[in-house]
Amino acid sequence: MGTIMHNQAPRSDVLAHVGTNLRRLRKEAGLSQEALAAASGISRRMIVNLETGNANISLGTLDRLAEALNTSFLKLVSNPEREIRRLEEVMWRxxxxxxxxxxxxxxxxxxxxxxxxxxxxxxxxxxxxxxxxxxxxxxxxxxxxxxxxxxxxxxxxxxxxxxxxxxxxxxxxxxxxxxxxxxxxxxxx
Known part of the structure; x- marks a missing residue:
């Protein structure tokens, strides 16, 4: 799906949601960062950086993470405080x-x-x-x-x-x- 927040210098709320949601979903699944890396084909370093909000990521890679966690793309990127039907979040620039x-x-x-x-x-x-x-x-x-x-x-x-x-x-x-x-x-x- 391309790169999330491509060419955007400031950290976005979306990436903050990804980090928080990824950490929570990974722990709920009982997976270590190493196990998630092996299941998704994404490096452990990238997972660490995502969880701390210090990395940009492609939308396709988010799909792979969601699949490895047996969840949806939306559960990875959405604000847990908002209703998923109405997100209104900039995902790429x-x-x-x-x-x-x-x-x-x-x-x-x-x-x-x-x-x-x-x-x-x-x-x-x-x-x-x-x-x-x-x-x-x-x-x-x-x-x-x-x-x-x-x-x-x-x-x-x-x-x-x-x-x-x-x-x-x-x-x-x-x-x-x-x-x-x-x-x-x-x-x-």
Whole structure:
């Protein structure tokens, strides 16, 4: 899914939630940091840094941690004091100040259903990690022109159009228009 809070200097509340939630969920599962590292394929050092709030992490890596803990992505990133249906947390920032992804909320599904609001400045690109098999995305473009790049093809999605695809593959979003791109993204498993 890409890098959480990419290119953002100050520590975010989301990373604070990840650290607190990761530590709590790991202990509830009865796992040491070493055991979680082995189960998730993520280094113990990264887990230590996440638990102390001193690391950025890709959204795909958070999925792997959630799977190893037998929990959901949302339980790792959400504020434990707020209702999961309405999160409204910035999860990614690009280079330009208007390039960001906000996780608006979620609803129950087999695993998760997530609703995001994305914006990318002209020329900005976001490259995602493939999601697990069975995950899909639905995108509706509110403003601008989105180019979706897959391994074997690209797809252009103009304003007021949408697309649905499996996100269990390499893909990237790019603003190929001449104004800020804004789109709604729904992710489900």
């Amino acid at each position: 690009g280079v330009g100040p208007q390039s960001q992804a906000t996780l608006l909320g979620a609803a129950p599904a087999r695993h998760d259903t997530q609703l995001w609001l994305w914006s990318l400045e002209v020329g900005e690109r976001y490259t995602a990690d493939p999601d697990p098999e069975g995950w899909h995305e639905m995108i509706f473009v509110l403003q601008g022109t989105l180019r979706l790049d897959f391994d074997t093809e690209s797809q252009i999605v103009p304003t007021n159009d949408f697309t649905i695809y499996s996100s269990a593959q390499n893909y990237a979003y790019q603003n190929v228009g001449n104004s800020v791109l804004r789109f709604i993204r729904s992710v489900s498993s």
